[in-house]
Amino acid sequence: MRRFGIFLLSCSFGVLPLPLYASSTPAGLAVDTIPPELKLKIDTAAGQILSDTGVPSASIAIVEHGSIVYTHGYGKARLDPPEIAAPKMRYSIGSISKQFTAAAILMLEQQGKLSIDDPVSKYLPDLTRANEVTIRMLLSHTSGYQDYYAEDYTMPPMRVATTAQHILDVWGKKPLDFDPGTKWQYSNTNYVIAGQIVEKVSGMPLMKFLRAHVFRPLDMKAVWNSDVEKLGDTDAQGYVRYALGPLRPAVGEGKGWMFAAGELAMPAYDLAQWDISMMDRSLLATKSYDEMADAVKLKDGSDTHYGLGVFVRELSGHPYYEHSGEVSGFVSENEVFPQDKIAIAVLTNQDASPAAERIARQLGPILLGVEEAPANKAEEQALTVFKGFQQGRIDRSLFTENCNAYFSQQAVDDFHSSLAPLGTPSGLKQVGEDERGGMTFRIYRVEFPHSSQRLTITTYTMPDGKLEQYLVMPAD
Incomplete structure (x- = not known):
């Protein structure tokens, strides 16, 4: 849910990689159809970055030519008792969940039940300046609603259960941080509002809507709502580290805090199936994909480089959609290169860590066959x-x-x-x-x-x- 903010780290691999482990997983989750030389590059990069950062595990899924070609787990998904990471295990994906909330809104637009340019006041009139804020502004983080969860750790108030209505009553009724449409500022509050609109318009809970219209059609069988119930003993355990101290089990957020902004958990395989639907444009209407992928402009004409639930980026002339995610104990990174039919999903189980993003950014140039650009009075x-x-x-x-x-x-x-x-x-x-x-x-x-x-x-x-x-x- 928290958008992890480390985007300027360079990669340097001066230590040996962690041991790589094979694992027995259900058919359809364990995939290995890539050449040995590419597999070695991927495994080495992932192993070295885990070793560099001390993050306990990573689960990755690679898409090439529009198909899942490789899934693998690295390191330990659980430390006590120790359990090796495997592709079948679910990890929380945090703010990558926002893409699914955006898709739900766009589906309702396709059904003629709303427009993304409707004012929020049409559905939630009690929110601050709701008559000036549109649904598009919510999904593009240009609304001005203040973020209720910017920190990279779980504060005491967030360890107890809450409701989406409580979040709206507190943060949705504060003065805006800026005039709507004049600035880009990441805010989880936007997506809680959007999730409430989905439920109000569709007449069903957000997760029920997503299961019916997204997860089942895409055969995403293992998706879990971690906002309602914690991951199980067969899934990855989330961890936290204080400075360079030992890994300790992370204290999760209370129920309700991740609604519509970071509630989903799944194996990397399932996330890769969503990525394929993004590049193939197989689930939504063409107009909806255009709206999702079009970087929103501010009122002064400046580019936000953010569409609806996705960052819009470019690597050496290759356009791609990207988003990271973080909730207590987990950080994820997801990158989709639609023209190249390539996608990289990386899930890790330590919060406030750069490992997921570094793995993805190391693998992108390898899969594309390009050189990685250098990472560009308190x-x-x-x-x-x-x-x-x-x-x-x-x-x-x-x-x-x-x-x-x-x-x-x-x-x-x-x-x-x-x-x-x-x-x-x-x-x-x-x-x-x-x-x-x-x-x-x-x-x-x-x-x-x-x-x-x-x-x-x-x-x-x-x-x-x-x-x-x-x-x-x-x-x-």
Whole structure:
């Protein structure tokens, strides 16, 4: 659900890959029809990135020529008791779920039951400036509704059950972050509103609508609504790591928080079947696919590079649709190259990690046969906080109530024990910045003079200057 924000990491593979494991899975999920040399490249890239980042496992599915040609699990999907990752296992896909909510809206438009240019007030009149916000603005993140879940960890209020109506009553009735259509800002709130509209117009629960109109037609048999019930013992377990400390089971969101914005879990195989339908345009009308894939323009004419539930990107002249996803314990990445009939689905089971995106971005150029393009005054505070953690200290006046709750004594101890041995950083540099949920999101790179270890720090800063998030993870 949270849109994971690390987009500027480079890939460097200086260590041996994790062991690769074969697994016995049901027919239709385990697929291996690619040449040995391509398989070696894929397995090496995935294994090395897991080893670099320390993420416990990944499950991938590769589409070539419009068909699923390879699925594989790497590493351990569960640590205690240990269980090797297998293609049959489900992982939460987080915000990739938004594509399915967008598809539901477009199907209702095809049925003549709504228009994506309808004002939200036609369906939910009590929301802020609902007469000025259209459904298209919701699906393209240009509405101005503030994001209710921007952080890359689960805050205490989100560990208890909620309802979509509660989310709308709180975040859907706040003042907008900007005038509708004048800015792009990622917001999960948009999709909760869109999900409510689907249910209101269709007269059925969102998941029932998706099962009838999307999952069954595409033979996506293993899709799970993790917003209602946690994944089972035969699926991947989600994990969290405090700085460079040990992996620990992630605390999931309470029921209701992921509705329509990040509720789905599935094997990579099922996600690849959705990808094939996207490139073949086999499920929706042509007009609907055009609307989904057309990058929305702001009122000043600037390009958002985002359609309806998908980012619209290009790699070395090859256009593609992309989206990542994150919920507690899981990060995913999905890339579809419609003209090339290639797709890459990568699911991982540690939150706030760049592994899924790095694997996909490593595999894209390999499958396309192109060279990968190089990855294109809060630093002082970030460095001060970092050095404090190295000494086992935390100045809680710098943090919000949510962030202070994240930094339990266990978290502070793990930060201290894992960061202190690295010594004094030789440099901390900001490499990215964005606005999200009324906060400023920043990415930092940290290096050390006598170590090849490099770290990434991600922060969210409130308007009053307090830190709502401060996460540390391996960079490469």
